[in-house]
Amino acid sequence: NAGVMQNPRHLVRRRGQEARLRCSPMKGHSHVYWYRQLPEEGLKFMVYLQKENIIDESGMPKERFSAEFPKEGPSILRIQQVVRGDSAAYFCASSQTLNQPQHFGDGTRLSIL
Amino acid sequence: GESVGLHLPTLSVQEGDNSIINCAYSNSASDYFIWYKQESGKGPQFIIDIRSNMDKRQGQRVTVLLNKTVKHLSLQIAATQPGDSAVYFCAENIGEYRNKLVFGAGTILRVKS
Numbered sequence: 001n002a003g004v005m006q007n008p009r010h011l012v013r014r015r016g017q018e019a020r021l022r023c024s025p026m027k028g029h030s031h032v033y034w035y036r037q038l039p040e041e042g043l044k045f046m047v048y049l050q051k052e053n054i055i056d057e058s059g060m061p062k063e064r065f066s067a068e069f070p071k072e073g074p075s076i077l078r079i080q081q082v083v084r085g086d087s088a089a090y091f092c093a094s095s096q097t098l099n100q101p102q103h104f105g106d107g108t109r110l111s112i113l
Numbered sequence: 114g115e116s117v118g119l120h121l122p123t124l125s126v127q128e129g130d131n132s133i134i135n136c137a138y139s140n141s142a143s144d145y146f147i148w149y150k151q152e153s154g155k156g157p158q159f160i161i162d163i164r165s166n167m168d169k170r171q172g173q174r175v176t177v178l179l180n181k182t183v184k185h186l187s188l189q190i191a192a193t194q195p196g197d198s199a200v201y202f203c204a205e206n207i208g209e210y211r212n213k214l215v216f217g218a219g220t221i222l223r224v225k226s
Contacts, residue, residue, distance in 0.1 A: 004156070033212065042202055042216030043157065056212055091156050099145055099211035104156035 002027065004105035005074075006092050012111045019079040019086070021108045025094030032075045033093040033102055034067060043091060049075060079110075087112045123221045132193045134220045136186040136203035145206040147214070148177060148188045150199045157202060160188070190222075198224045 005024040013019050025032050030051055035043035048056040049069040060067070064082075069075040079086055089109050093102035126132045138146070144165040149157035161172045163179050163186075170177050176189040186203050200221050204214040 006156075031212070033214075035214070040219075042204075042218050043214070045208075045213045045215070048208075048210070048212040055210060056208060058208075059213070093156075093214075099206060101147060101159045101162055102214060103159060104149075106154070106156045 004092055004094050004103055006090075006105035006108050008108060009106065010109045010111070012113060013082050014113050015083055016081050019082050019110055021077040021079075021090050021092075021110070023075045023077070023092030023094075023105060025075070025092075026096075026103055029094035029096050029103075031095045031098060032069050033095075034075075034077050035091045035093065035104075037089045037091060037107070046077075082110075082112050084112045086110060122218070123223065125223045125225060126193050128193060128195060128224055128226050130193055132188075132190040132197070132222060134188045134190075134201050134203075134222065136188075136217055138184050138186065138203075138205050140205060140207060140215075141181075141184060143205045143207055145211065146177070146179065146186055147204045147206065148175075148186075149202045149204060149216075150197075151202065151219070152199045160201075193222075193224050195224045195226055198222055 007022050032049045034046040037043045045059040047060050047067045064080045066078045089107045091104050091107045093104045095102045147162040148160040151157045161175050161177050163170045163177045174191045178187045200219040202216045202219045204216045
C-alpha cells in the first residue's frame with residue numbers, strides 16, 4: 001500500500017510568486033489534513049478537508065493561503081504571493097475516518113528566496 | 114489554551130537500555146493521544162495511540178501510559194536501538210470533529226552505541 005504522497009519534495013520560490021503543494025492521500029482515505037512545521041518545532045494544524053469540502057480551516061492564515069481537495073485528483077495547498085516567512089516544511093496527512101490515526105507524507109520543504 | 118508540551122528536549126540513552134519520553138497536555142477533555150517518530154527529512158511516523166478509556170497500551174517494544182489525573186503521557190521504548198534515534202512527538206486530537214492534532218515541541222532521542 002502506498003502511503004501519503006506529497007510533491008514536490010522541495011520547492012524554491014521567489015518572493016511574490018505562487019507555491020502549489022500537492023498531496024495524494026492513502027488509498028481508501030477520504031480525510032486530508034495539512035500541517036506546517038518550522039525548524040525544531042512541532043507541527044501546526046492548518047486545514048482539514050474531505051472530498052470537495054473544507055471542514056476546518058481554523059489554522060490557515062486569513063490571506064494568501066487556500067486549500068482544496070477536488071473530487072478527482074490530489075489535495076492542493078496554494079500559497080499566493082509568497083513571503084520569506086512562508087519558508088517551512090508543509091506536511092499532509094490522511095485518515096480513513098475521524099478520530100483515527102493520521103498518517104503523514106514526507107512533506108514539501110518550501111524555501112523562499 | 115490548548116497545548117501539548119514535552120519536559121525533556123533531548124534524551125541520550127545507551128543502546129539496549131530502556132527509554133522513557135514524557136509529555137504533558139492541558140486539555141482535560143482530550144480523549145485521544147498519539148505518539149509519532151520523526152526522522153530527519155521525513156514526515157511523522159505513527160508509533161502508537163491511546164484513548165482516554167485506557168491507562169496503558171502496548172505495542173512492539175513500545176508502551177504508552179496515560180495518567181488522566183495529572184494529564185500526563187509517557188512513551189516507553191524497550192531495548193532502545195540506534196534506529197530509534199529520532200525526534201518523538203506526542204499529539205492530542207482535538208477539534209469539533211476530532212480532526213486536529215496539537216503537537217508538542219518534540220524530544221530528541223539519541224542512542225549511543
